[in-house]
Amino acid sequence: MKNSEALLRIEDLVVNYGSINALNGVNISVDRGEIVAILGANGAGKTTTLRSVSGLLPAKSGFIYFKGEDITKVPAHKIVSLGMSHAPEGRRVFKTLTVEENLFLGAFTKKNVDMERLKWIYELFPRLEERRKQLAGTLSGGEQQMLAIGRALMSKPDLLLLDEPSLGLAPLLVKAIFKTIKEISQAGVTVLLVEQNAKAALRLANRGYVLEVGEIVFSGTSKELLESEKIQEAYLGKKAKADIH
Ligand SMILES: Nc1ncnc2c1ncn2[C@@H]1O[C@H](COP(=O)(O)OP(=O)(O)OP(=O)(O)O)[C@@H](O)[C@H]1O
Ligand SMILES: [Mg+2]
Numbered sequence: 001m002k003n004s005e006a007l008l009r010i011e012d013l014v015v016n017y018g019s020i021n022a023l024n025g026v027n028i029s030v031d032r033g034e035i036v037a038i039l040g041a042n043g044a045g046k047t048t049t050l051r052s053v054s055g056l057l058p059a060k061s062g063f064i065y066f067k068g069e070d071i072t073k074v075p076a077h078k079i080v081s082l083g084m085s086h087a088p089e090g091r092r093v094f095k096t097l098t099v100e101e102n103l104f105l106g107a108f109t110k111k112n113v114d115m116e117r118l119k120w121i122y123e124l125f126p127r128l129e130e131r132r133k134q135l136a137g138t139l140s141g142g143e144q145q146m147l148a149i150g151r152a153l154m155s156k157p158d159l160l161l162l163d164e165p166s167l168g169l170a171p172l173l174v175k176a177i178f179k180t181i182k183e184i185s186q187a188g189v190t191v192l193l194v195e196q197n198a199k200a201a202l203r204l205a206n207r208g209y210v211l212e213v214g215e216i217v218f219s220g221t222s223k224e225l226l227e228s229e230k231i232q233e234a235y236l237g238k239k240a241k242a243d244i245h
Contacts, residue, residue, distance in 0.1 A: 095137025
């Protein structure tokens with residue numbers, strides 16, 4: 001990989017579900033070391049973008065480059081072994097397996113489970129270590145979210161895709177999960193983050209993109225997005241000044 005090259009580059013990506021167009025020419029790039037946020041309303045195409053990048057959905061057209069390599073048609077398990085992993089929306093843990101078994105499965109691309117890595121994940125999420133023998137299906141929603149992120153980290157990714165890590169969590173846990181994402185980033189993992197919680201995501205991220213019905217309508221540094229009146233009105237919960245006639 002050349003130094004000038006982005007770690008991930010999405011170019012003119014078009015994805016359809018049958019006759020439904022979900023992404024209509026999306027361009028996103030992520031450099032090594034960055035945290036990049038994708039914001040957007042329900043149905044904008046955020047999950048579709050992540051699923052397509054990680055090889056779970058085929059592109060109708062466009063390209064996805066990872067470490068300079070064209071991965072547009074590479075299957076999902078190979079993409080994991082190239083150094084990308086995805087903590088999906090809605091957690092998707094294996095409910096009838098224990099916490100630790102779920103974590104081991106996250107390392108399926110490796111010959112042996114790296115116990116140092118497991119130790120690090122337990123340091124990030126001490127709750128998971130306490131519950132390591134417990135069935136994942138009996139964990140609370142927040143704990144399942146931690147497990148989904150922990151499992152994604154077991155394959156030692158250079159790029160971690162996170163789909164709504166704060167969804168459904170109590171405010172205190174939201175804070176904790178964002179703090180942990182920062183720690184993961186500081187450990188050298190690049191993060192592409194999808195979030196409805198726009199303010200918290202932008203406080204954490206270096207840059208952000210705004211998706212609206214399958215198209216990027218705005219991109220910039222987090223500061224630019226936080227200061228943009230249009231973004232404030234649409235995503236940050238600040239009401240437009242009332243029109244008084
Ligand atoms: N399996 C599917 N079949 C048909 N249409 C789908 C499918 N999955 C998603 N879509 C449609 O594609 C569009 C984008 O969906 P996507 O899940 O990517 O949105 P999102 O931005 O992640 O939304 P949310 O914030 O609600 O998670 C939506 O209009 C959705 O209805
Ligand atoms: Mg989604």
